[in-house]
Amino acid sequence: GAGVSQSPSNKVTEKGKDVELRCDPISGHTALYWYRQSLGQGLEFLIYFQGNSAPDKSGLPSDRFSAERTGGSVSTLTIQRTQQEDSAVYLCASRPDLTLNTGELFFGEGSRLTVL
């Protein structure tokens, strides 16, 4: 596609439910990132994928959070047993690099998650 696509744009769920957020990066981009932005806060790094390498999961806040990237393209971020503090905007970004962190980062519009 022309840009990074995220779905759903808005998700309201009840505490304790599982949610899945989807990211479709720009075609051909090998690097994919997930960030979280809480209300009025900066961007918090969650995880990134680079080609076929093992993902860097160092930013995931707890074991309730997981992510996968199938076929080197679409990525899904899963939050199990959601808590109210998980409420935030989840942003996905992709970058065209093959080897170095030098390319431009492109963001999707985000998925706003509200946990009641």
Added chain:
Amino acid sequence: KQEVTQIPAALSVPEGENLVLNCSFTDSAIYNLQWFRQDPGKGLTSLLLIQSSQREQTSGRLNASLDKSSGRSTLYIAASQPGDSATYLCAVGRGGFKTIFGAGTRLFVKA
């Protein structure tokens, strides 16, 4: 550990004024620095990307500079307009593919 700081946190200026937003980082071993704009409820839009070997980049009324040795970057906006009102974030790209963001500067341009 790389830390990125943006000053000021918020800025209000009258239309037509030239302004400078500041970004500082603690580790000069960076690959690049990117400036973004974020409108309320929206994702981030890339404005300018400066590679570590470059000193500045320009796009229209925007000019971004990079001084790696002092750990600083500035975003200069000329002849500001109400449509420039947004949050501006800088992001530092470093080894290991991590990109670290500042908390942003909220800009309001009064008509």
